[in-house]
Amino acid sequence: MTIEFTKRDQEIVAQTFASMTEDIDRAAAIFYKKFFASQPEAEALFAQADMHAQGRKLLKFFEAIVSSMPYIKQKQPDISELAHMHNRFGVKPEYLPEFGAALIETLREFMGRYEFTPEVEDTWMKVYAWVSEIMKDEMSGAE
Numbered sequence: 001m002t003i004e005f006t007k008r009d010q011e012i013v014a015q016t017f018a019s020m021t022e023d024i025d026r027a028a029a030i031f032y033k034k035f036f037a038s039q040p041e042a043e044a045l046f047a048q049a050d051m052h053a054q055g056r057k058l059l060k061f062f063e064a065i066v067s068s069m070p071y072i073k074q075k076q077p078d079i080s081e082l083a084h085m086h087n088r089f090g091v092k093p094e095y096l097p098e099f100g101a102a103l104i105e106t107l108r109e110f111m112g113r114y115e116f117t118p119e120v121e122d123t124w125m126k127v128y129a130w131v132s133e134i135m136k137d138e139m140s141g142a143e
């Protein structure tokens with residue numbers, strides 16, 4: 001999948017994500033609360049997980065994406081590898097849209113109504129669409 005992020009996209013994403021990484025544990029807790037509320041059956045997959053560590057891993061992963069945006073294509077192998085891991089965890093690609101929605105809603109909550117403008121939302125949707133498309137392709141090819 002081809003992708004290009006403008007300088008403006010990069011600025012928006014870096015600035016808005018910073019508000020979450022400054023308060024990483026609370027952001028992760030809010031994210032999983034939202035995700036499990038919209039996708040209750042997904043919670044069982046995390047039965048063995050240390051959710052504190054998991055939340056940090058998730059946000060650190062996005063942090064790495066955000067800081068790699070000028071050369072984002074180089075992140076593709078990491079995302080593919082992550083997708084293969086998710087096959088082993090039993091994650092289905094059908095969960096990906098709700099996962100993205102929970103991410104966007106968490107950002108919205110962190111940012112506040114006025115700062116999370118439609119432009120910010122569109123930019124994040126573009127980022128998540130790219131990541132989740134790679135995840136989905138690799139997950140559908142699961143054996």
Ligand code: HEM
Nearest residue numbers: 042045046048049057058061089091095096099131132135
């Ligand atoms: C773009 C979407 C996603 C990203 C970036 C992502 C990211 C991650 C990361 C970084 C880890 C830690 C892997 C490690 O231990 O090194 C992880 C683990 C995990 N993820 Fe995801 N994830 C995504 C979507 C999903 C979805 C949709 C589900 C569905 C339920 C899910 C369920 C899990 C589970 C069950 C684990 C393992 C938890 C454990 O037992 O330790 N993930 N994910």
